[in-house]
Amino acid sequence: MFKRKLGNQDIFTPGEEDALHEATLRVLEESGVEIVSSRAREHFQRAGIEVDGNRVHPGQDDLEKFLAKAPESFEIKARNEANNIRVGGNNTVFVPGYGAPFVMDYEGVRRNSTFADYRNFTKLTQCSDNLDVVGGVLVEPNDVPDRIRHARMFSAAIKLSDKCFMGSSMGRKKARETLDMAAILFGSKKYVADNVVLITLINANSPLQLDVRMTDALEVYAENGQALCLASMSMSGTTAPATIPATLVQQNAEVLTGILLAQIINPGCPVIYGSASSLLDLRGADMALGSPETAKMFNGTAQLARRYDLPVRGGGALTDSLFPDAQGGYEAMMNIFSAIKSGFNFMLHSAGLLENYMAMSYEKFVIDDEILGMIGNYASGLEVNEDTIAEEVINEVGPGGNYITHDHTFSHMEDLRTPNLSSRRKYSSEKDQPIARERAYQKRQEILEDFEAPDLPAGIVEELKNYINDLESRSGI
Amino acid sequence: MFKRKLGNQDIFTPGEEDALHEATLRVLEESGVEIVSSRAREHFQRAGIEVDGNRVHPGQDDLEKFLAKAPESFEIKARNEANNIRVGGNNTVFVPGYGAPFVMDYEGVRRNSTFADYRNFTKLTQCSDNLDVVGGVLVEPNDVPDRIRHARMFSAAIKLSDKCFMGSSMGRKKARETLDMAAILFGSKKYVADNVVLITLINANSPLQLDVRMTDALEVYAENGQALCLASMSMSGTTAPATIPATLVQQNAEVLTGILLAQIINPGCPVIYGSASSLLDLRGADMALGSPETAKMFNGTAQLARRYDLPVRGGGALTDSLFPDAQGGYEAMMNIFSAIKSGFNFMLHSAGLLENYMAMSYEKFVIDDEILGMIGNYASGLEVNEDTIAEEVINEVGPGGNYITHDHTFSHMEDLRTPNLSSRRKYSSEKDQPIARERAYQKRQEILEDFEAPDLPAGIVEELKNYINDLESRSGI
Numbered sequence: 001m002f003k004r005k006l007g008n009q010d011i012f013t014p015g016e017e018d019a020l021h022e023a024t025l026r027v028l029e030e031s032g033v034e035i036v037s038s039r040a041r042e043h044f045q046r047a048g049i050e051v052d053g054n055r056v057h058p059g060q061d062d063l064e065k066f067l068a069k070a071p072e073s074f075e076i077k078a079r080n081e082a083n084n085i086r087v088g089g090n091n092t093v094f095v096p097g098y099g100a101p102f103v104m105d106y107e108g109v110r111r112n113s114t115f116a117d118y119r120n121f122t123k124l125t126q127c128s129d130n131l132d133v134v135g136g137v138l139v140e141p142n143d144v145p146d147r148i149r150h151a152r153m154f155s156a157a158i159k160l161s162d163k164c165f166m167g168s169s170m171g172r173k174k175a176r177e178t179l180d181m182a183a184i185l186f187g188s189k190k191y192v193a194d195n196v197v198l199i200t201l202i203n204a205n206s207p208l209q210l211d212v213r214m215t216d217a218l219e220v221y222a223e224n225g226q227a228l229c230l231a232s233m234s235m236s237g238t239t240a241p242a243t244i245p246a247t248l249v250q251q252n253a254e255v256l257t258g259i260l261l262a263q264i265i266n267p268g269c270p271v272i273y274g275s276a277s278s279l280l281d282l283r284g285a286d287m288a289l290g291s292p293e294t295a296k297m298f299n300g301t302a303q304l305a306r307r308y309d310l311p312v313r314g315g316g317a318l319t320d321s322l323f324p325d326a327q328g329g330y331e332a333m334m335n336i337f338s339a340i341k342s343g344f345n346f347m348l349h350s351a352g353l354l355e356n357y358m359a360m361s362y363e364k365f366v367i368d369d370e371i372l373g374m375i376g377n378y379a380s381g382l383e384v385n386e387d388t389i390a391e392e393v394i395n396e397v398g399p400g401g402n403y404i405t406h407d408h409t410f411s412h413m414e415d416l417r418t419p420n421l422s423s424r425r426k427y428s429s430e431k432d433q434p435i436a437r438e439r440a441y442q443k444r445q446e447i448l449e450d451f452e453a454p455d456l457p458a459g460i461v462e463e464l465k466n467y468i469n470d471l472e473s474r475s476g477i
Numbered sequence: 478m479f480k481r482k483l484g485n486q487d488i489f490t491p492g493e494e495d496a497l498h499e500a501t502l503r504v505l506e507e508s509g510v511e512i513v514s515s516r517a518r519e520h521f522q523r524a525g526i527e528v529d530g531n532r533v534h535p536g537q538d539d540l541e542k543f544l545a546k547a548p549e550s551f552e553i554k555a556r557n558e559a560n561n562i563r564v565g566g567n568n569t570v571f572v573p574g575y576g577a578p579f580v581m582d583y584e585g586v587r588r589n590s591t592f593a594d595y596r597n598f599t600k601l602t603q604c605s606d607n608l609d610v611v612g613g614v615l616v617e618p619n620d621v622p623d624r625i626r627h628a629r630m631f632s633a634a635i636k637l638s639d640k641c642f643m644g645s646s647m648g649r650k651k652a653r654e655t656l657d658m659a660a661i662l663f664g665s666k667k668y669v670a671d672n673v674v675l676i677t678l679i680n681a682n683s684p685l686q687l688d689v690r691m692t693d694a695l696e697v698y699a700e701n702g703q704a705l706c707l708a709s710m711s712m713s714g715t716t717a718p719a720t721i722p723a724t725l726v727q728q729n730a731e732v733l734t735g736i737l738l739a740q741i742i743n744p745g746c747p748v749i750y751g752s753a754s755s756l757l758d759l760r761g762a763d764m765a766l767g768s769p770e771t772a773k774m775f776n777g778t779a780q781l782a783r784r785y786d787l788p789v790r791g792g793g794a795l796t797d798s799l800f801p802d803a804q805g806g807y808e809a810m811m812n813i814f815s816a817i818k819s820g821f822n823f824m825l826h827s828a829g830l831l832e833n834y835m836a837m838s839y840e841k842f843v844i845d846d847e848i849l850g851m852i853g854n855y856a857s858g859l860e861v862n863e864d865t866i867a868e869e870v871i872n873e874v875g876p877g878g879n880y881i882t883h884d885h886t887f888s889h890m891e892d893l894r895t896p897n898l899s900s901r902r903k904y905s906s907e908k909d910q911p912i913a914r915e916r917a918y919q920k921r922q923e924i925l926e927d928f929e930a931p932d933l934p935a936g937i938v939e940e941l942k943n944y945i946n947d948l949e950s951r952s953g954i
Contacts, residue, residue, distance in 0.1 A: 023868040243865040409759070435804075437802060
């Protein structure tokens with residue numbers, strides 16, 4: 001978890017921001033948002049919000065009333081309290097890639113991802129100085145049956161990591177099972193009821209729709225006071241308009257409606273204003289996540305969320321590159337840099353992804369982790385005080401002098417951030433000089449070979465095993 | 478030349494900025510700046526500034542009086558007026574790498590750079606959509622004798638490019654010869670006297686010293702009303718203190734003193750507040766240009782320059798990487814991104830460098846050029862108007878709809894920036910899928926093979942040739 005000292009980047013003038021907000025109100029009034037589940041629609045009705053057929057139409061007063069109930073920041077508890085995180089304010093939490101169906105291997109061949117990959121990426125996350133959250137769909141374990149995939153993933157995350165957890169949002173049943181398992185880990189249902197120990201992703205079905213599976217999961221998490229990231233993941237030109245301001249308006253309508261539902265169900269429920277919206281290069285129907293327009297969309301998303309005093313999710317080490325090459329490096333850096341300047345509080349997809357959201361790469365994961373460390377350091381700003389201004393030192397050394405042997409230099413020798421991956425070596429024609437991708441491969445091999453799981457009481461391991469066995473036998477696996 | 482629409486990044490609070498300014502005043506009072514040339518010291522004396530031995534001690538009143546004479550922005554004329562640039566305000570001008578003694582070749586072997594390389598990098602600069610200035614020491618032509626190197630480089634720049642020029646600052650004589658050649662190109666000494674057609678770099682000799690060669694060249698350029706970039710190129714821990722705020726204080730004292738000299742010699746002379754200061758990783762005595770601390774130093778430099786309403790130079794696609802790999806990509810992007818957010822107006826070293834300032838790489842040049850295009854696009858912000866907000870389009874499409882076939886989508890199909898190097902292709906196990914470094918190699922080969930020099934009247938070519946022949950015979954080459 002990093003604290004940002006530098007200010008946030010607004011991309012819109014106050015007048016432009018107002019225009020987007022007001023357009024959102026008019027879209028909510030005219031189109032509204034379709035809520036497919038009648039049960040979810042009833043919540044809106046009960047709260048006095050206009051419901052017309054399948055569509056809800058929150059007005060300005062509704063937004064003001066219910067958005068005010070959402071906390072500006074909240075804490076998620078890890079099983080190791082040193083890993084607790086606070087989401088909101090000037091904190092930024094980095095979360096690894098999510099949902100890729102493939103792994104791009106070191107040789108440049110793409111293959112289906114497996115549960116072994118899932119476990120490996122969990123280990124890499126646990127060992128990272130920069131990443132704070134495990135348990136999401138770090139990579140899709142294609143070799144585990146869908147019915148118990150969420151449980152096997154969560155169980156692996158619990159055993160391999162003591163950081164904060166993401167939980168399944170794949171409908172009501174899987175959400176409840178995730179909560180059951182959290183109660184096993186944290187010792188009681190009461191602890192889970194009293195603390196935020198899970199965060200899940202609830203994505204709108206753009207344009208302007210929330211489907212049953214998502215509102216069902218939302219209901220379970222909200223009722224249990226667990227954290228929800230309400231996100232739009234529209235794509236400009238297909239599920240969103242082709243222009244960024246319009247995409248932000250549509251996204252705003254979707255996200256605010258989802259947040260309202262959470263606040264109606266459980267006022268004060270911790271929520272995040274989220275965006276995973278992306279741009280399509282319409283000329284070739286290719287994703288363009290590494291485009292500078294993506295970096296601008298980040299700024300716009302965060303500016304709108306700030307207007308409503310909500311923690312905000314967006315960003316990530318996104319790239320269109322197929323490999324952890326220079327393009328993979330510069331696109332990931334552009335997006336992480338823009339994201340931190342946007343002021344995102346929760347940054348999913350911060351490590352490992354290649355080919356937009358399609359593939360995870362071990363080497364890219366290590367590269368991105370280095371980028372996160374760099375940008376976290378950058379955002380922490382500079383200490384300005386008598387010692388760092390060091391006016392007397394300057395006068396003492398004077399014109400033509402040298403600082404090498406000065407005590408002040410000696411006392412600041414360790415100030416500079418030490419890289420984990422980047423090399424500062426000079427060129428030598430004699431020595432082997434591996435490129436970043438080769439060094440990243442070495443690094444990930446070392447981490448995985450040296451990995452030791454944090455202690456977990458044998459009783460919990462046993463109980464989790466029984467719980468999953470029970471799920472498996474009930475689903476005939 | 479890019480116009481930045483997004484705001485600048487301040488890294489210091491107003492109070493911290495004041496503290497750095499005031500520390501600068503006290504350093505100028507106590508230590509002062511050593512001016513080695515007695516002739517240059519006389520200028521200060523004549524202007525009523527305190528001179529004590531070899532040192533000058535400008536006070537607050539002196540700073541206020543002479544800094545006010547420097548223009549907030551100025552135009553540099555190119556021989557093709559479509560390539561004129563304005564330095565200052567919210568413009569950013571990108572300038573390629575400068576001064577590297579080596580070329581890192583495609584195979585990863587470093588060799589001495591040559592005049593042929595110099596010509597090639599001039600061609601790449603001329604063909605770039607993002608770079609604005611040629612004629613500097615793009616790469617050191619080690620195979621040309623030092624005495625006429627500046628003239629051969631400048632002559633090559635004139636023949637291969639019609640963009641703006643940097644000129645030699647290697648002492649009085651070479652500065653004058655550069656002005657002679659500019660007069661040949663632009664048709665008369667009068668045109669050169671009446672217009673800014675050259676910009677040169679004047680670097681302080683840190684700590685707190687301006688040497689004879691530099692003040693001599695400064696005098697020639699200032700007397701002729703040509704543009705000067707006064708820069709500090711100190712290195713923390715050796716020629717500057719080990720902390721960034723202190724390095725900025727010392728740099729401030731050096732740069733402001735240089736600018737004062739230019740304004741004393743020729744009030745209103747176009748100047749840039751410059752920094753090429755860098756950080757040393759003191760643990761291994763390695764340059765750390767790719768460190769996040771470099772990105773912070775950029776912010777601080779630009780904030781101080783803004784205080785004095787001066788155009789500011791800094792930044793660049795700097796990296797410690799030896800190769801155009803992922804590290805080369807992410808470090809260059811971090812530094813260019815931070816530099817554009819800093820609000821730099823003149824960005825030397827924007828393309829081609831590897832291994833800090835040691836080597837130029839053709840592939841890195843093409844990669845950096847792509848980064849410049851991306852960041853230029855990013856900094857241009859977003860257009861917000863009725864068409865881009867497109868509220869009616871959102872309402873028309875409505876929940877569950879699709880934008881693909883909408884006219885609005887069609888009319889914005891070409892909005893997204895088209896990459897020059899980055900690939901958005903999907904993975905295929907069948908097709909050849911080159912990495913960025915391979916694509917950059919292809920690209921530079923194409924540019925160099927297709928290169929056509931802009932027209933230049935035969936008379937000018939002849940006159941330049943005679944001028945250089947004359948220089949050569951006079952120096953016995």
